[in-house]
Amino acid sequence: MNLTQRAVGAIVGSAVGDALGAPFEFGPPGAFSARFPLPSAGGEMSGGGGWDAGEATDDTQMAVHIAESLLEHGGLNLPDIFTRFQRWAADDPKDIGLQTEDVLTRGLPWDQAATAHYRSSHRAAGNGALMRATPSAVYFARDGRQATMDAARHIAALTHGDPAAWEGTAIFHDLMRTALNGADPVDQLSQTLAAVHPDHRQRYATVLATDWHPDHATEFNGSVWPCLGSAVWALRTTRSYEDAVRVALDLGGDTDTVAAVTGGLAGAVYGPTAIPTRWTDPLHIPLPGSGGRILRLPHLLDLARDLTERPSTN
Numbered sequence: 001m002n003l004t005q006r007a008v009g010a011i012v013g014s015a016v017g018d019a020l021g022a023p024f025e026f027g028p029p030g031a032f033s034a035r036f037p038l039p040s041a042g043g044e045m046s047g048g049g050g051w052d053a054g055e056a057t058d059d060t061q062m063a064v065h066i067a068e069s070l071l072e073h074g075g076l077n078l079p080d081i082f083t084r085f086q087r088w089a090a091d092d093p094k095d096i097g098l099q100t101e102d103v104l105t106r107g108l109p110w111d112q113a114a115t116a117h118y119r120s121s122h123r124a125a126g127n128g129a130l131m132r133a134t135p136s137a138v139y140f141a142r143d144g145r146q147a148t149m150d151a152a153r154h155i156a157a158l159t160h161g162d163p164a165a166w167e168g169t170a171i172f173h174d175l176m177r178t179a180l181n182g183a184d185p186v187d188q189l190s191q192t193l194a195a196v197h198p199d200h201r202q203r204y205a206t207v208l209a210t211d212w213h214p215d216h217a218t219e220f221n222g223s224v225w226p227c228l229g230s231a232v233w234a235l236r237t238t239r240s241y242e243d244a245v246r247v248a249l250d251l252g253g254d255t256d257t258v259a260a261v262t263g264g265l266a267g268a269v270y271g272p273t274a275i276p277t278r279w280t281d282p283l284h285i286p287l288p289g290s291g292g293r294i295l296r297l298p299h300l301l302d303l304a305r306d307l308t309e310r311p312s313t314n
């Protein structure tokens with residue numbers, strides 16, 4: 001499998017996880033399997049809870065806005081990503097994280113809004129930057145560990161003032177880089193952790209350890225630490241894209257995001273042919289802030305290829 005195929009797996013895999021998880025958001029553990037007990041039986045892209053069958057949520061919508069900014073500007077343009085986020089937030093998305101909404105609607109400049117929110121709330125370690133990171137992880141993978149982790153931190157900081165959210169997103173970027181290179185991201189965790197800011201390394205080492213289980217989480221999985229830990233746990237304890245996403249969905253809680261993060265990594269590891277067409281056929285992404293566009297699979301394939309095959313900046 002080549003890099004582009006893995007990138008397609010990542011981009012599509014994340015969006016599929018998001019859409020599968022949307023109807024189960026904030027539900028109890030096991031709800032997905034209770035409704036769909038037989039793996040591969042079909043019908044899982046069923047919609048519900050206000051979501052149409054196959055409809056992706058804010059996770060994928062924000063991810064697409066990042067992807068389109070990177071491609072249109074030929075690199076990282078933070079004010080432009082922030083402006084796109086603001087346009088999206090103002091266009092009435094069905095779902096938007098509390099923290100993200102507060103930051104984007106404050107009317108403060110791109111480089112001050114998240115910091116101001118963090119200073120007043122002291123709560124900014126949600127998974128809302130991690131959930132949208134697959135396209136930027138694909139785009140910056142070729143620039144190496146340090147560069148991709150730094151890009152992750154900068155994009156995360158647009159909406160999340162807590163460095164814990166930056167570091168979690170940076171770890172995801174590096175895991176994705178490893179997976180896109182055809183290596184096992186779990187095998188190289190110690191090298192990824194060595195590049196994490198020392199203030200945050202131990203806490204991530206805990207949730208990424210082989211003996212960690214989502215039941216050990218000390219926060220709701222809408223927080224960045226257990227969300228990332230759960231995605232890596234799902235990847236580590238299964239052997240297919242489908243199974244990884246199923247166990248992620250069955251954790252309950254913030255199901256769309258945990259499955260989007262899991263699906264991105266599992267898609268890169270197992271590739272696009274491992275993602276069932278019964279899940280990709282109904283997939284669609286209404287994109288607030290884009291003049292009413294609704295994206296489908298062919299658009300995601302183009303995005304993944306363009307993100308991978310962009311001209312080198314080195």
Ligand SMILES: [Mg+2]
Pocket residue numbers: 057058059095256257
């Ligand atoms: Mg969502």
